[in-house]
Amino acid sequence: MKKGDHLFLVDGSGFIFRAFHALPPLTRKSDGLPVGAVSGFCNMLWKLLTNARDTSVGVTPTHFAVIFDYSSKTFRKELYPDYKANRSAPPEELVPQFGLIRQATRAFNLPCIETDGFEADDIIATYARAAEAIGADVTIISSDKDLMQLVTPNVHMYDSMKDKQIGIPDVIEKWGVPPEKMIDLQAMVGDSVDNVPGIPGIGPKTAAQLLEEFGDLDTLLARASEIKQVKRRENIVANADLARLSRQLVALRTDVPLELGLDALVLEKQDGPKLVAFLKAMEFGSLTRRVADACDCDAGAIDPATVTVEWGAEARGPDLDPGAGDAQAVDPAPSGPVADARPSASEKAEGARAADLASARHEAFMGKPIDRAGYVTIRDVATLKSWVAAARETGLVAFDTETTSLDPMQADLVGVSLAVQDNAASPAAGPIRAAYLPLGHKAGGDDLFSDGVKLVEGQVPMAEALALLKDLLEDPSVLKVAQNLKYDYLVMKRHGITMVGFDDTMLISYVLEAGVGAHGMDTLSERWLGHTPIAYKDVAGSGKSAVTFDRVDIDKATAYAAEDADVTLRLWLVLKPRLAAEGLTRVYERLERPLVPVLAHMEERGITIDRQILSRLSGELAQKAASFEDEIYALAGERFNIGSPKQLGDILFGKMGLPGGSKTKTGQWSTSAQVLEDLAAQGIELPRKIVDWRQLTKLKSTYTDALPSYVHPETKRVHTSYSLASTSTGRLSSSEPNLQNIPVRNAEGRKIRTAFIATPGHKLLSADYSQIELRVLAHVADIPQLRQAFADGIDIHAMTASEMFGVPVEGMPSEVRRRAKAINFGIIYGISAFGLANQLGIERSEAGDYIKKYFERFPGIRDYMENTKAFAREHGYVETIFGRRAHYPEIKSSNPSVRAFNERAAINAPIQGSAADIIRRAMVQVEPALARMGLSERVRMLLQVHDELIFEVEDEAIEAAMPVIVSTMEHAAMPALSMRVPLKVDARAAHNWDEAH
Numbered sequence: 001m002k003k004g005d006h007l008f009l010v011d012g013s014g015f016i017f018r019a020f021h022a023l024p025p026l027t028r029k030s031d032g033l034p035v036g037a038v039s040g041f042c043n044m045l046w047k048l049l050t051n052a053r054d055t056s057v058g059v060t061p062t063h064f065a066v067i068f069d070y071s072s073k074t075f076r077k078e079l080y081p082d083y084k085a086n087r088s089a090p091p092e093e094l095v096p097q098f099g100l101i102r103q104a105t106r107a108f109n110l111p112c113i114e115t116d117g118f119e120a121d122d123i124i125a126t127y128a129r130a131a132e133a134i135g136a137d138v139t140i141i142s143s144d145k146d147l148m149q150l151v152t153p154n155v156h157m158y159d160s161m162k163d164k165q166i167g168i169p170d171v172i173e174k175w176g177v178p179p180e181k182m183i184d185l186q187a188m189v190g191d192s193v194d195n196v197p198g199i200p201g202i203g204p205k206t207a208a209q210l211l212e213e214f215g216d217l218d219t220l221l222a223r224a225s226e227i228k229q230v231k232r233r234e235n236i237v238a239n240a241d242l243a244r245l246s247r248q249l250v251a252l253r254t255d256v257p258l259e260l261g262l263d264a265l266v267l268e269k270q271d272g273p274k275l276v277a278f279l280k281a282m283e284f285g286s287l288t289r290r291v292a293d294a295c296d297c298d299a300g301a302i303d304p305a306t307v308t309v310e311w312g313a314e315a316r317g318p319d320l321d322p323g324a325g326d327a328q329a330v331d332p333a334p335s336g337p338v339a340d341a342r343p344s345a346s347e348k349a350e351g352a353r354a355a356d357l358a359s360a361r362h363e364a365f366m367g368k369p370i371d372r373a374g375y376v377t378i379r380d381v382a383t384l385k386s387w388v389a390a391a392r393e394t395g396l397v398a399f400d401t402e403t404t405s406l407d408p409m410q411a412d413l414v415g416v417s418l419a420v421q422d423n424a425a426s427p428a429a430g431p432i433r434a435a436y437l438p439l440g441h442k443a444g445g446d447d448l449f450s451d452g453v454k455l456v457e458g459q460v461p462m463a464e465a466l467a468l469l470k471d472l473l474e475d476p477s478v479l480k481v482a483q484n485l486k487y488d489y490l491v492m493k494r495h496g497i498t499m500v501g502f503d504d505t506m507l508i509s510y511v512l513e514a515g516v517g518a519h520g521m522d523t524l525s526e527r528w529l530g531h532t533p534i535a536y537k538d539v540a541g542s543g544k545s546a547v548t549f550d551r552v553d554i555d556k557a558t559a560y561a562a563e564d565a566d567v568t569l570r571l572w573l574v575l576k577p578r579l580a581a582e583g584l585t586r587v588y589e590r591l592e593r594p595l596v597p598v599l600a601h602m603e604e605r606g607i608t609i610d611r612q613i614l615s616r617l618s619g620e621l622a623q624k625a626a627s628f629e630d631e632i633y634a635l636a637g638e639r640f641n642i643g644s645p646k647q648l649g650d651i652l653f654g655k656m657g658l659p660g661g662s663k664t665k666t667g668q669w670s671t672s673a674q675v676l677e678d679l680a681a682q683g684i685e686l687p688r689k690i691v692d693w694r695q696l697t698k699l700k701s702t703y704t705d706a707l708p709s710y711v712h713p714e715t716k717r718v719h720t721s722y723s724l725a726s727t728s729t730g731r732l733s734s735s736e737p738n739l740q741n742i743p744v745r746n747a748e749g750r751k752i753r754t755a756f757i758a759t760p761g762h763k764l765l766s767a768d769y770s771q772i773e774l775r776v777l778a779h780v781a782d783i784p785q786l787r788q789a790f791a792d793g794i795d796i797h798a799m800t801a802s803e804m805f806g807v808p809v810e811g812m813p814s815e816v817r818r819r820a821k822a823i824n825f826g827i828i829y830g831i832s833a834f835g836l837a838n839q840l841g842i843e844r845s846e847a848g849d850y851i852k853k854y855f856e857r858f859p860g861i862r863d864y865m866e867n868t869k870a871f872a873r874e875h876g877y878v879e880t881i882f883g884r885r886a887h888y889p890e891i892k893s894s895n896p897s898v899r900a901f902n903e904r905a906a907i908n909a910p911i912q913g914s915a916a917d918i919i920r921r922a923m924v925q926v927e928p929a930l931a932r933m934g935l936s937e938r939v940r941m942l943l944q945v946h947d948e949l950i951f952e953v954e955d956e957a958i959e960a961a962m963p964v965i966v967s968t969m970e971h972a973a974m975p976a977l978s979m980r981v982p983l984k985v986d987a988r989a990a991h992n993w994d995e996a997h
Helices: 012-022 036-054 075-079 097-107 120-133 145-150 168-175 179-189 204-214 217-222 230-238 240-250 272-282 285-295 345-365 381-394 462-473 485-493 505-513 521-529 536-540 554-581 585-592 595-605 611-636 645-655 673-681 685-704 747-753 772-780 784-792 796-805 814-828 833-840 844-857 859-875 896-932 955-970
Strands: 006-011 063-067 137-141 155-159 164-166 396-403 413-421 432-438 442-444 453-455 479-482 502-504 721-723 733-735 762-769 877-879 885-887 939-945 948-954 985-990
Touching: 006 012, 006 036, 006 120, 012 036, 012 063, 012 097, 036 097, 036 272, 036 285, 063 120, 075 240, 097 272, 120 137, 120 145, 145 155, 145 168, 145 179, 164 168, 168 179, 179 204, 179 217, 179 240, 204 217, 217 240, 230 240, 272 285, 345 521, 345 554, 381 396, 381 413, 381 432, 381 462, 396 485, 396 554, 413 462, 413 554, 432 554, 479 485, 479 554, 485 502, 485 595, 502 505, 505 521, 505 554, 505 585, 521 554, 536 554, 554 585, 585 595, 585 896, 595 721, 595 896, 595 939, 611 685, 611 747, 645 685, 673 685, 673 833, 685 747, 762 896, 762 955, 772 784, 772 814, 772 859, 772 896, 784 796, 796 814, 796 844, 814 833, 814 844, 814 896, 833 844, 844 859, 859 877, 859 896, 877 896, 885 896, 896 939, 896 948, 896 955, 939 955, 948 955, 955 985
Parallel strands: 006 063, 006 137, 137 155, 396 479, 479 502
Antiparallel strands: 155 164, 396 413, 413 432, 442 453, 721 733, 762 948, 762 985, 877 885, 939 948
């Protein structure tokens, strides 16, 4: 190694745990061996080796090594036997992957380094200082704070997850001290994860202040008598020896005896066949193909048996360092209910044919390279006409828009892409052709645009192109296929085109595999085609160098955009037959596809807000929050940053010693909402004040301060965006802004709703399903008492209380009814005795007795729960009463908490999912019903929030519209399903949303 070289040092142990926690579980199909961490590790390594110049590091390494921990028995254990004593054993499914990852490193032809008696960080430190001494640059691939003491002008760190380089200024910004003082800071603060004692009660900010005042730890300890704060002074003096010990534990060694010198770390060329053989043995299809292409290998000709893969060897799992909590485990997604859908003989035959077709197409596409060189740029009207004619001839076209913004209400149309399939009748799919039609690409220039730019030459004039596209996109005889169609629908609608006759590959995937994984195009392409599409940042740049798509070179834009259409068409060819094969066509056609234009129209309409009301509310919330802060400081006995979980945890559990404290993976006290609620339920005043303060400040920042910024500059209304495929149960979610989470049960939330107003001459009409989930429960669990009560219009909570506690409904105390209500709704969500006790402020034993009595009185509910769990374990999914599936791949997890979460979600999903399906059907049916009554121009559906629909209605039309809306919603389940329990809708009209609710 020489001056000017650049050494990459990968914290291999940190990579392992990041890869494991960042990705969903993955097993090798041939034998079920867990390989998710191996897959993530290999992909991260490959990206570093091939793409480092395009990251924030900005260079290609000349030297490279991957460093691992050898075991937990290091010199630090000899200094302090309790070092890392708090570490739990790694997850059992990760243990067999440790050895595989070492083998993967060698397959990449990279040095795999570990040294007995030392940690990976010590080896990294030794190599870094040695390389720096001869004038080389070093990049440490890690975000671990323990390595930040090594940062210098020539040694940087790189967080690959965030694509962020960490230098001296970043260390100072995060910790308040330069890298050379990190050892002293860590010695004072300690580390609960590694069980480094530190000085109790000294946090990072205090430590940084003391180091700024005294210079270093030795000086601080020598002059501790000068510290003004009595408790702090006494604490430091009493724990001086602990601080010195801690400094020995956190200081990295730079004298580790190394088997390989720096020259041995030179980055060698990849041994393509060896690496491909290993990846094939692991069954990593997508990465195998990428590596084979890059190394110019014939992957099909390489036998994976040429490498020996033994997961049992070198698997020193329990001794590996799990890191300091850089990555959080991904929560498993929830799921849905049980329906007896028995297909007819003809449907079974059709399903079998569809399965064969899907399989043939999958085989035809999987892993086959896509030829981007064959994509066409449409630069004249004649060529565009030929592509429109081809789409008409085949009756099928994939369509995608390219724009300047993710907001379809403000995006400028830059171009569109098309893909058609030749010989469309071929079962295995004929050749696919794709093209890009640039319309608004700009170049530097003078006067065509107000921002001082002009159009690039060689583009079809926008008006002529839109006229031709309008005929195609509004032709119901041609099926248009898109990915996340709602976006393209809205963009084209703003240009006077209303698309009809379409399919959405994102929604098809969602119907097939809700709860299994993501449904974005890139993910689906990897999963079903074995193809990695061009990344947006590869054509438009990232960070400060990013440009909007109208500034992208047209040749680059063609490769990117045409590929999107190409991939979308291939996905449709593979996925659409699977709907029939799995009996899910009705779900897609009744619940998903029809909702696309409905939601697009709602988003386009938006809703008016009153800025003055929000401004006044912001002021009120600020005053209330300030009042809470004063009370909190008084209760705590000192001022602190209430928004800091670290400082709050130190106050509650460190200073005050409140019960129930637990620490997170980062070593901090947990101050989650549940923790605070549990403390507040015990009558402790400070946690209750903090919960109230958090609610106020969140409402202020999320709504009263932020909502005005969402007002569209032209429409002067707020246009939220609805997501159809983001929850496993079928519930819609909204974003930019999220209007689903405005609380309705507290005064502040209701005040925020008063800011959503009708325009002059109109009212807002709210139509809300009454207790829909309890009604669905009574239907699916077939509970006679509940069914009868709903049929008779009896107060369901009072009836439940009467059944359980033997109290007459007439004159029932409100407290008794409240308890029954909490149980009714809690049962749906799998509430525990602990949760119910907290909610009602009673003893856990009493809450447990309530739940037990509930199941004794309504045994059908317990039967439903057990049957649903059994169904989910057998099939891996549950179904709503309309047949929507929610998958639970972790329902059989060996981890009890994961398994229990999936069981609770599986029980709830048929209830919540069926309610979501009903409101979806209502949204699809209500506008045609209004049109039949001649009201479509006078009534506009604006919002959907949980079980509520909000309309803007002309004053004179309210009397006619309300019964149509209520009747349509109450009968939305018909005729597909005969509900054994009647649905009920409450509706009101008023000037603002709160008064209408």
